[in-house]
Amino acid sequence: MSFDQRLSLLLVEDDPALGPLTAELLSDDFRVELATDGQTGLRRALSATWDVLVVDRGLPLRDGASLVAALRAKGVATPVLMLTALGTTEDKIFGLDAGANDYLTKPFDAGELVARLRALTRTYRAASMVLPLGEWELDAATRLVTSPYGDRIPLTETESAMLRTLATEPQRVFTRAELLQALFHAEDTPGVIDTYVHYLRNKISKTAVRTVHGVGYQLGEP
Amino acid sequence: MSFDQRLSLLLVEDDPALGPLTAELLSDDFRVELATDGQTGLRRALSATWDVLVVDRGLPLRDGASLVAALRAKGVATPVLMLTALGTTEDKIFGLDAGANDYLTKPFDAGELVARLRALTRTYRAASMVLPLGEWELDAATRLVTSPYGDRIPLTETESAMLRTLATEPQRVFTRAELLQALFHAEDTPGVIDTYVHYLRNKISKTAVRTVHGVGYQLGEP
DNA sequence: GTGGTTTCTCAGAACTCTCTAAGAACTCAT
DNA sequence: ATGAGTTCTTAGAGAGTTCTGAGAAACCAC
Numbered sequence: 442m443s444f445d446q447r448l449s450l451l452l453v454e455d456d457p458a459l460g461p462l463t464a465e466l467l468s469d470d471f472r473v474e475l476a477t478d479g480q481t482g483l484r485r486a487l488s489a490t491w492d493v494l495v496v497d498r499g500l501p502l503r504d505g506a507s508l509v510a511a512l513r514a515k516g517v518a519t520p521v522l523m524l525t526a527l528g529t530t531e532d533k534i535f536g537l538d539a540g541a542n543d544y545l546t547k548p549f550d551a552g553e554l555v556a557r558l559r560a561l562t563r564t565y566r567a568a569s570m571v572l573p574l575g576e577w578e579l580d581a582a583t584r585l586v587t588s589p590y591g592d593r594i595p596l597t598e599t600e601s602a603m604l605r606t607l608a609t610e611p612q613r614v615f616t617r618a619e620l621l622q623a624l625f626h627a628e629d630t631p632g633v634i635d636t637y638v639h640y641l642r643n644k645i646s647k648t649a650v651r652t653v654h655g656v657g658y659q660l661g662e663p
Numbered sequence: 664m665s666f667d668q669r670l671s672l673l674l675v676e677d678d679p680a681l682g683p684l685t686a687e688l689l690s691d692d693f694r695v696e697l698a699t700d701g702q703t704g705l706r707r708a709l710s711a712t713w714d715v716l717v718v719d720r721g722l723p724l725r726d727g728a729s730l731v732a733a734l735r736a737k738g739v740a741t742p743v744l745m746l747t748a749l750g751t752t753e754d755k756i757f758g759l760d761a762g763a764n765d766y767l768t769k770p771f772d773a774g775e776l777v778a779r780l781r782a783l784t785r786t787y788r789a790a791s792m793v794l795p796l797g798e799w800e801l802d803a804a805t806r807l808v809t810s811p812y813g814d815r816i817p818l819t820e821t822e823s824a825m826l827r828t829l830a831t832e833p834q835r836v837f838t839r840a841e842l843l844q845a846l847f848h849a850e851d852t853p854g855v856i857d858t859y860v861h862y863l864r865n866k867i868s869k870t871a872v873r874t875v876h877g878v879g880y881q882l883g884e885p
Numbered sequence: 886g887t888g889g890t891t892t893c894t895c896a897g898a899a900c901t902c903t904c905t906a907a908g909a910a911c912t913c914a915t
Numbered sequence: 916a917t918g919a920g921t922t923c924t925t926a927g928a929g930a931g932t933t934c935t936g937a938g939a940a941a942c943c944a945c
Contacts, residue, residue, distance in 0.1 A: 518786075534778040542782050543765060556756040560764050564740070597891055614804050633893060639935060654901060654932070655820055659805060819902060847904095855904060857922065864923095876912065877921070 447472045448492035448562055449626075453482030453508065454524070455500050459547075463495070466551050471558070472626070479503025486512055489622050491519050493562050495554075498525035498536060506539035513540035520561040524549070572608050575662050577645070579604055586645055594644050599624065603637050607650065607660040616657040634658070669694045670714035670784055675704030675730065676746070677722050681769075685717070688773050693780070701725025708734055713741050715784050717776075720747035720758060728761035735762035742783040746771070794830045797884050799867070801826055808867055816866050821846065825859050829872065829882040838879040856880070 450471035454460040455478055464473045471493070476482040479500035486494060486508070494512075498505040509521050523541035525532065533544045543557050572579050576589040584601040586594045596604065606623045607615060615623075617631035625633070638650050638658055651661035672693035676682040677700055686695045693715070698704040701722035708716060708730070716734075720727040731743050745763035747754065755766045765779050792803035798811040806823040808816045818826065828845045829837060837845075839853035847855065860872050860880055873883035 530772040530775050534774050537778040537782045540785075544779075550752040552756050553752050556759040557766075560759040563762075599892070612802075612805070630894075632895075635933065636893075636935085638933095642934095652901095652933070653805060653817075656806075821903070852905075854906080858904075858924085860922095861924065874922070 449489075450474070450493050450495060450558070451476065451482065451486055451489075451491045452495045453477075453479065453486075453500060453505065454495070454497045456497070463554075467495075467555065467558070470555060477501075479505065479508045483508050483511055486517070486519070487515065490619060493558055494519055494521045495558070496521055496523050496541070498523055498527060498532070506536055506541075509536075509540040522554075522557060522561060572605065574604070574608060574660070579608070581605060596641075596644065599637055600640055600644070603634075604641060604649075604660075607658065611660045614653045614656050614659045620658065671711070672696070672715050672717060672780070673698065673704070673707055673711075673713045674717045675699075675701065675708075675722060675727065676717070676719045678719070685776075689717075689777065689780070692777060699723075701727065701730050705730050705733055708739070708741070709737065715780055716741055716743045717780070718743055718745050718763070720745055720749060720754070728758055728763075731758075731762040744776075744779060744783060794827065796826070796830060796882070801830070803827060818863075818866065821859055822862055822866070825856075826863060826871075826882075829880065833882045836875045836878050836881045842880065 448471050450467060450473050452460065452464055452467070452473055453476045454463060457477075460475050460477060464475045467473050474485065476485050480502040482496065482500065483503060494509075496505045496508055500508070503511075505523060505525070509523070512519070512521070520542045521540065522543045522545060523536045524545055524547065525536065526547045528546040533546075536544050542561055545554060545557060572581065574586070577586060579586050579596075579601065581601060584596045584598065586596060586604075588594070602624055603620065606620060617634045618628070620634045621627050621631055624637075638652075641649050648661045651659045653659055670693050672689060672695050674682065674686055674689070674695055675698045676685060679699075682697055682699060686697045689695050696707065698707050702724040704718065704722065705725060716731075718727045718730055722730070725733075727745060727747070731745065734741070734743070742764045743762065744765045744767060745758045746767055746769065747758065748769045750768040755768075758766050764783055767776060767779060794801050794803070796808070799808055801808050801818075801823065803823065806818045806820065808818060808826070810816070824846050825842065828842060839856045840850070842856045843849050843853055846859075860874075863871050870883045873881045875881055
């Protein structure tokens with residue numbers, strides 16, 4: 442169980458030639474999973490947390506635009522690049538308005554696809570990457586948590602990653618399975634999560650992470 | 664005096680014909696300001712907070728890509744759509760890697776431009792199930808009741824479920840049998856309901872649940 | 886290699902939640 | 916005012932969940 446720096450990408454493409462080819466093409470920069478129909482694609486999109494989705498417009502069982510619309514209706518904000526053979530402006534507008542963030546028509550240039558995906562997944566932070574945690578803050582680069590009084594607490598990489606994950610959506614309650622997926626890309630041994638929550642509470646404060654009994658964990662107030 | 668709902672957009676475009684035309688085109692959906700060279704564009708981009716920028720690639724005084732790179736270097740994360748006459752894939756990749764979020768080549772379709780800008784500025788609100796309870800509210804996911812003063816009271820799953828059930832029809836009086844059915848799919852031991860009503864009143868307030876003698880319970884005023 | 890750190894597993898302890906049960910307090914029609 | 920019915924309150928046992936610490940394994944820098 443170890444870190445994979447690549448971002449996770451769900452590719453939904455039914456073409457038996459283009460699908461694996463595109464997956465291969467993207468595998469340098471992304472951890473790619475391939476789904477070959479809209480139904481499966483939607484299920485996989487919902488069953489894990491992805492950094493970005495690439496969705497073909499014309500898909501069996503469920504249309505790409507409908508897939509994206511369904512995701513958006515559920516409040517999933519993951520960036521989506523829609524891929525399609527249909528090239529008219531109306532198609533593009535329809536796809537974008539369904540909830541896609543970008544739209545690329547086939548045949549596309551491999552370099553452009555990767556560049557657009559980079560643009561979609563890129564996040565900007567002033568100077569060093571510092572996330573506010575209520576009164577506290579976490580510098581992701583140095584992995585130092587700073588208290589309002591100026592105390593600085595060093596975190597390990599996993600501890601920092603967990604705190605960052607929780608901080609991405611402070612309101613949300615993350616299940617053990619979700620955290621396990623986000624931190625380790627694993628599905629078994631959810632007990633690790635408890636242990637790291639324990640570490641964080643020891644290092645920062647008892648209330649840094651809130652337990653929602655029977656559900657999971659949520660960012661608390663340090 | 665009324666609030667201008669439109670999003671703010673800074674258009675940086677030097678073409679004396681295309682600039683005002685595009686500004687006009689976008690003015691239905693955006694509050695547009697036009698800058699006609701890269702230097703001025705960068706200054707205006709930094710001197711205010713914009714919802715989105717549209718930047719031409721070829722600009723006098725400072726190139727569009729350099730403008731965006733400068734913004735990004737300062738940690739400005741505003742979405743940028745780059746507009747250009749140069750259409751090669753290398754140009755697109757260069758523009759995107761400079762920090763643009765989207766790239767459109769001239770001549771572009773007005774509808775597509777607007778659709779892409781909508782996609783860039785769109786934000787998804789996670790469908791957080793928050794029910795209003797008079798002055799108070801209950802977040803179903805975190806099971807936290809928030810008072811008008813900001814106090815947050817954690818509920819257990821059953822307490823939260825009961826409050827949610829009562830809140831579905833605030834006017835209605837629920838019999839014990841109905842609540843029992845809704846919460847436990849049970850028919851016996853209606854005494855549990857009383858107990859949980861008691862818990863809710865303890866945690867929130869005496870008046871959170873109203874008793875209708877001989878009938879059942881109703882949502883009260885916390 | 887060696888020593889130090891970090892990561893992961895595990896199992897018992899501690900805790901929370903749920904639901905029952907039973908007496909006390911209340912309500913209301915007579 | 917009385918009593919039958921209804922509601923409130925409290926305590927506690929059982930099931931399940933979470934916490935915690937200790938040790939083994941992996942990793943890393945020297």
